[in-house]
Amino acid sequence: MESSWKLTDTQLRKWLSGLLDGNSVVAPVEEDGVLLFRPIASEDQAVVKPSGKTRWSPKEFLFPRSEALYRYNFKGGTVQLEDPPVPEEHQVLFGVRSCDASGLVRLDEIFLSGTKDRLYAARRENTTVVSAACAAADVECFCTAVGYSPVGEEGSDVQLVPLGEDWMLRVLTDKGRDLVSDAGDGWTAATAKDGKRIAELEKSVAGQIERSPVNREWSQVLEEGFEHGAWDRLAQHCLGCSVCAYVCPSCSCFDMNHEANAWCGEQCRSWDACTFPLFTHHASGHNPRETKQERYRQRVLHKFAFREEDEDPFRCVGCGRCVSLCPAGLDIVNTVSAAVEAIREEGADAAR
């Protein structure tokens, strides 16, 4: 276990303080009572606790809410085009929960498979993720029900595991090693007993999550019952906002928008969501997903169905934010199980 250490909270803060030198460090910060990821200027701003989530995921530091893809200027009767500079500063995402770290990997699958997205790839290349395993589940958490873990390593370069007052720091990748290379002086190596704590945490947090698991075979049932009448009933109280998509660690949809005045302008990529009617609205006026029920179904299926291979993970990482923040109290896991039950009972073609 040469790559894991046991750190006191003071040692952890000191290490964090060292990271501020040469990196942009993004960590949970409390702002007007809301816990959010923000770039920090000093280590004492960071709120790193054994459990508890930020209001939304840190995805905006890889996939910004809005970013310019190109800019232009009218000068001297000509148009001057300009590529926004590729982000070069190295950033550390600190204190990311396991679910959110997995969410970033789901984003990678969208932006880095096939044609790589230039800006996303540059940011990803320059980002190191320091995750924090959970010692307790929030009421809305359900990671273990969708195949993820409160101590999951996916997407983490360095993992912090809460050991009561102390933390175990585990280096998981080469990128992670670079972050601790010259900080390890005076740290105590973690013992085998500390290592066992990970499994204990996983068991105890899983015990707090009361939801029954989402079965992987349901994906196919959901796809077969695409036209089933249950969807209409299950989502009739959806209000059609996009809280669920914007707080989601793995939602990756965007729109192109143009901001301009008489002298200059820019083409931007901004977050968008399948729950909005405009998302699929064609220029002709036709909308292939005309009702909010169809739109909500799209979101649910994109998380739990439409998988290329059976072994692919669900795109829902189980953070539960969409459940606790939905203005209309929609619950994605309950929707899935209710839809599956209805499709199985009434047959995939039961009318609306």
Added chain:
Amino acid sequence: MTEANVTAAKSEAGAVPENWKPHIVALVCNWCSYAGADMAGTTRREYPANVRMMRFPCTGRMSPLMILRAFEQGADGVLVSGCHPGDCHYVQGNLVARRRFTIFRSLMDFIGVDLKRLHFAWVSAAEGHKWAKVVSEVTTSVQEAGPLPSFEHPEGWGGIDLPEMTGSGPQELDEQRLDAIRANLRKAASEVLTTERAGVVIGYGSGSLPDQTHPVLITKTAECEKLEWGQGCRNNLGAYVGSALEKHERVAVVAKTCDLGAISGLIREGQLRRDQLLVIGVQCPGVRDGSGLATKCLSCSGDPHPICDLVVTVEGVQESCEDPSAAALDTPDARDEQIAYLESLPHEERWQYWQRQFGRCLRCYACRAACPLCYCSTCITDKHRPQWVPTSIDHPGNSTWNIIRAVHLAGRCTGCDECARVCPADIRLDLINRKLSLEVERQYGKIGLDPEEKSALVDFRMEDSEEFIL
């Protein structure tokens, strides 16, 4: 966005550069002020050249969005000018505009825009001299105010602590009494469906998290057992009435006292007819927001209001037949002290206070979705030709969105606080709404519950106050 030419004057350090001259956008009416400016020219009047004019048919055409757009694009000041009251070429355009500007101006002040930047004037076609004088005064005033503060996150700003909100809240209802209410509500709903007084009952069903409910649309008497009642019943179900009416001729809706204003507003604004609606008012224990009672509940009695058709209490279900015109909303509000405190701060600090919150806005439009009175089929922010509200999710567009949402609800919002409740970024939209309600009430009288009443901002009086107009 990229640097607009008009903002080029600002130095990076924040200090006002020497020889700095303000950029001012003037929105003028075609008939009076534009001709007045022309008159100033032909009579060789001299005045500062900092003003860029935009010509509109009438002040009545000028939306606050146009003023916001100017600030967003880097203008340091805006002047709005049109015909004197009584001179409008469209008879009443400027009179309606006067109310709109009065309310908008108070909101701009509240969010921290120095009012030295925002001016209104009546200048007739004959008043070339007045135009020159107004432009000189406005230029001096904007020069004093300095460059417009940036739309950005106030880095390193410590924040402010607003006074605690207190209030006794509604009468406490123990579990036994809540059970009684629940049973009565289910009985009432089931009767409504059996007697076909409505085709659907919109109520609350139990949610998946502790203390959470979700709206349910019940069409079968057997399902009435699903109806919940308690401190988790947060939604204003008025938001579902419109879509329910697409499928049913008559809709019954379960309502708390705080929901009724919006329901009444929907009738007042012609979105539904009173006879399409059966309002089931239920005695309310207050709703929970986090660990305590929601702010709106602190000064509410929880008693069902006279505009309901059916009233459900611990005792039973009664038909109500009181006169809605006498009904008014409760005045005292726990927020008023916070608003007064914010108003006592310098405008720079208010700007930082709101910029930090607007910066968090994700533009998820949950505020719009949850609001029963945001019923436009296409919201102004979804209109892209022309695009009035920038779609990019950052400070300028977020500020415009949050301001214009509130302006569009001024004189209509009745404080159900749904927008603030559903905001994932905890933006204090309730403070903004309440501030506007207070201003509308101060200027034009109370927003009542009477569906027959006209909304303040689509109405006017010749004698409306205009002390701020040059």
